[in-house]
Amino acid sequence: MSDRPDPQGPGTRDGEPDDIDLNDPDADLDEDLDADLDDGLDEDERALAAGAGAAAAVAYDIPEGFHSGFACFVGRPNAGKSTLTNAIVGEKIAITSSKPQTTRRIIRGVLNRPDAQLVLVDTPGLHRPRTLLGERLNDLVYETWAGVDVIGVCLPCNQRIGPGDEFLLKEIAELPRRPKLVALATKTDLVSRERIGQHLLKIASMEEQLGLTWEAIVPVSALTDDQVDIVVDELVALLPAGPPLFPDDEVTDEPVETRIAELIREAALEGVSDELPHSIAVIIDEMRPREDRPADKPMMDVFASIVVERESQKGIIIGHRGERLKEVGRTARLQAKQLLGMPVHLAIHVKVMPDWQRDAKYLNRLGF
Numbered sequence: 001m002s003d004r005p006d007p008q009g010p011g012t013r014d015g016e017p018d019d020i021d022l023n024d025p026d027a028d029l030d031e032d033l034d035a036d037l038d039d040g041l042d043e044d045e046r047a048l049a050a051g052a053g054a055a056a057a058v059a060y061d062i063p064e065g066f067h068s069g070f071a072c073f074v075g076r077p078n079a080g081k082s083t084l085t086n087a088i089v090g091e092k093i094a095i096t097s098s099k100p101q102t103t104r105r106i107i108r109g110v111l112n113r114p115d116a117q118l119v120l121v122d123t124p125g126l127h128r129p130r131t132l133l134g135e136r137l138n139d140l141v142y143e144t145w146a147g148v149d150v151i152g153v154c155l156p157c158n159q160r161i162g163p164g165d166e167f168l169l170k171e172i173a174e175l176p177r178r179p180k181l182v183a184l185a186t187k188t189d190l191v192s193r194e195r196i197g198q199h200l201l202k203i204a205s206m207e208e209q210l211g212l213t214w215e216a217i218v219p220v221s222a223l224t225d226d227q228v229d230i231v232v233d234e235l236v237a238l239l240p241a242g243p244p245l246f247p248d249d250e251v252t253d254e255p256v257e258t259r260i261a262e263l264i265r266e267a268a269l270e271g272v273s274d275e276l277p278h279s280i281a282v283i284i285d286e287m288r289p290r291e292d293r294p295a296d297k298p299m300m301d302v303f304a305s306i307v308v309e310r311e312s313q314k315g316i317i318i319g320h321r322g323e324r325l326k327e328v329g330r331t332a333r334l335q336a337k338q339l340l341g342m343p344v345h346l347a348i349h350v351k352v353m354p355d356w357q358r359d360a361k362y363l364n365r366l367g368f
């Protein structure tokens with residue numbers, strides 16, 4: 001797993017952004033802070049985790065028979081991969097959205113158990129590339145598949161298995177080093193037991209049809225938390241023996257700026273349609289603790305940009321009299337507050353990077 005460049009960083013603002021301050025800066029100031037801000041990592045552990053990344057084993061007392069490794073979920077757009085990742089890790093790490101193909105980044109979630117550490121990687125969906133962004137995302141997917149120990153193939157019960165699923169599995173079957181495969185019949189809450197049964201039979205028949213082997217076939221609903229624990233058991237059982245790869249108090253190695261950017265993008269995606277979801281990216285321009293705050297009442301200033309591809313899209317994001325952008329800001333601010341454990345002052349600009357999905361310079365700047 002290679003560490004990708006951090007897309008965030010101060011000083012990236014340019015152009016003539018729209019600047020709408022969405023905050024009532026004092027709204028949160030008097031609330032008691034109940035979150036513990038100390039993440040428990042000492043400097044050495046932090047350096048190890050940040051510098052050496054996944055390759056580094058962290059020195060702990062490792063019980064006999066400990067297993068660790070990487071798993072990822074694949075499946076057609078909207079198959080429920082991100083939702084399942086979140087259900088397993090138990091904290092919101094990957095954004096979920098009803099829009100297909102909104103997962104763009106690789107995000108690792110780390111599940112720690114006494115006997116094992118499971119590192120989950122969330123990938124973009126594989127699709128026919130129409131832009132440079134599409135090509136780069138596909139490369140990222142193949143790279144991820146080649147590096148994991150187990151792939152959970154998500155086949156939603158409420159949709160027939162079709163050419164898209166078969167294409168995906170053929171691609172996996174052709175990998176030079178094929179990870180172990182587990183079939184996951186997702187979204188069981190949406191269909192009858194009879195339909196689940198038929199779906200499982202169809203999944204089983206794919207072994208022969210495509211020349212692959214399922215190590216397990218598990219029906220699961222991430223939404224109602226039905227059988228999520230069984231999915232974890234099956235994935236863990238397929239990991240190689242080895243020490244933990246990350247400190248055991250770390251849920252994800254995503255930089256906090258990236259997580260906040262994703263929260264803003266998720267809020268911005270709510271209620272937009274057609275091509276717009278794919279045109280939205282978010283940059284954190286700057287994030288710094290407010291200076292004049294008492295030590296026991298810290299506050300974070302976050303300056304972010306929502307990037308779109310065309311002027312007309314800017315208007316949609318901002319909405320009538322800025323109402324839509326205000327709502328995006330409010331939603332994202334509350335979630336960022338929860339994530340950081342302190343009040344957040346969030347200022348969002350909307351700016352246009354014309355056709356950024358096709359422009360190498362913009363893509364580099366956005367971290368793709």
Ligand SMILES: Nc1nc2c(ncn2[C@@H]2O[C@H](COP(=O)(O)OP(=O)(O)OP(=O)(O)O)[C@@H](O)[C@H]2O)c(=O)[nH]1
Nearest residue numbers: 078079080081082083097100101103187221222223
């Ligand atoms: N009823 C039901 N809905 C689910 C379940 N899992 C996911 N969903 C919904 O399905 C939609 C897509 O879920 P995601 O987890 O974003 O799907 P994804 O496979 O990561 O999608 P992409 O990012 O497009 O690849 C969302 O509206 C989820 O709420 C489930 O177990 N049951």
